[in-house]
Amino acid sequence: MDSIDLEVLKSCARWLADGHRCELVTVIRTWGSSPRPEGAMLAVRDDGHVIGSVSGGCIEDDLIARARENGISRVFPEIVRYGITADEAHRFGLPCGGTIELAIEPLSETSRIPELLDRLAARQLVARRLQLATGEVSYLPAGPGMSLQVSESVLTTVHGPRWRLLIIGAGQLSRFLAQIAVGMDYHVTVCDPRDEYRDTWDELPGVELVREMPDDHVVAMQPDSRSAIIALTHDPKLDDLALMEALRSDAFYVGAIGSRVNNAKRRERLKLFELTDAQLEKLHGPVGIYIGSKTPAEIAISILAEMTAAKNGVALPDAVRVARAKEGIPRSGGDACAAEHGGDSSSSA
Template sequence: MDSIDLEVLKTCDAWIKAGQPCELVTVIKTWGSSPRPEGATLAIAGNGQVVGSVSGGCIEDDLIERVQREGMQRHLPEIVTYGITADEAHRFGLPCGGTIELAIEPLSARSQLDALLQGLQRHELLARRLDLHTGEVTLASADPGQQLQFTEDALTTVHGPRWRLLIIGAGQLSRFLASIAVGMDYQVTVCDPREEYRSGWQVEGVQLIHAMPDDLVLEMQLDSRSAVVALTHDPKLDDLALMEALKSDAFYVGAIGSRINNAKRRERLKEFDLNDEQLAKLHGPIGLYIGSKTPAEIAISILAELTAVKNRILLPAEVNVAHAKSTLA
């Protein structure tokens, strides 16, 4: 499963190679309420076919209509603004009078999409700089914290896995969790030293490593854009890895298990060299309470909690698994 923006790039590259005229549309700035964030992309072909999204569908309809009516006549990038007037906001469905600014780039072989995709295949984090006056594109390595940059001369977008997820254990739940996380632009690594769990593992875009989890945690040098989820139910594999992860700058560390097992795990971790602040970072029982039963539902629950933490959203106690289940007991 590819992320939406990666699917857009791959589609554009395929259209270029097939000789199909196409344009890449990028959200570069928003004011007020906007359904899509800065950096969101849309691919549009000369026949009006689109992949991706820059709004709830209203602006897409206008872009398609213009292509079908006028064809693709741009030879250089153009900046287009939607929603300046109240009438436009109503017409294009921008809530609360929101305004959205787009960069529309005609694509060709010189757009460097093939080289960009090759770098992304190698899990590189790349900055793509588009000269707005000439249409020339250059690629360079990007920093993890680098964001979209827009000036009157150039648009620089950042592509690649800016977030990392380490999953300990290669069971069925891990497959669902890894598949969804790849679609959310995470660079996913699964670690399991048990051969019986690794055999037959096939999730595209996920690295499977045979190592002791605590060794891999140290090797990965987890930073504030890293998350760790322990899913083995085996203290011999989970505990040491969790200890090292809780000492790191990882923004999320969680482990699966019941309320009783989670309490026992915390007692075991207290015996290691962890302070109260570090131990408080541990999420468990993991996930949000959504009545999940199947591995797919549990994976959604886990990623929902992880996403909330990443986005610094303070969740109400009612969605905490331990709290919710205690009220049902």
């Protein structure tokens, strides 16, 4: 599963190769409320076909109409504003009188889109510098904290995974989790030293599979504030030491699968490694939010929802956390298995 931005860039390369003209549209500034953030991209083809999104739909409709009526006529990049007046804000569906500023770049061979795709395939984090007066493009390495920058003469956009996710365990749940996370622009690594799990793992585009011990890999990756680590093996020999290293790091999210009882036992074990109460408080376990999930795909969504909230600095109420939500829920029949899961079913990890 590609991210939306990667789908946009791949479509641009394909359209150019097929002889179409197209434009790359990037949100560069917003004022007031706006449906899409700075850096969001859309591509429009000369016949009005589009991929991606820069608004709730009305601006896309205007771009499509202009392409169908006039084709792609721009020669150089242009900065365009939508929603300057209250009437325009209403017309283009911008809430609360919001305004959005777009860079519209006509693409050609000199836009070097295939080169950008090659760099992204190599998992590079890349800054693309567009000279607004000429359309000339250059590339340079980008840092994780770098963001879109625009001046009177240059637009710099950042492409590639700025967030990292380490999944410990190569089970079925890990596969769903990895697929969705790649689509969310994470650089995903799955770590499992067990031959029986690695040998049945089918390669996933954009996902790296490593065989070393998880705690060694956590140390080697040097987790920072843009890193997440999730333990899914149910095996304390693999999970505990890795979690110990993760909780001592700056990772923004550390989670572990398992029931409330098993997670309580895990916390007691981790105390033996002299972790502080503050470090133990960082552990999300049972992992995920309670949405009644039972299948691996649903559980993956539950976990990623909680991880996304942590990434965006959103404090979730206790009522949606798995441990609190399951208090008082009777464990019977098929629900017993679900109750053993941090995101609701232990059999899938």
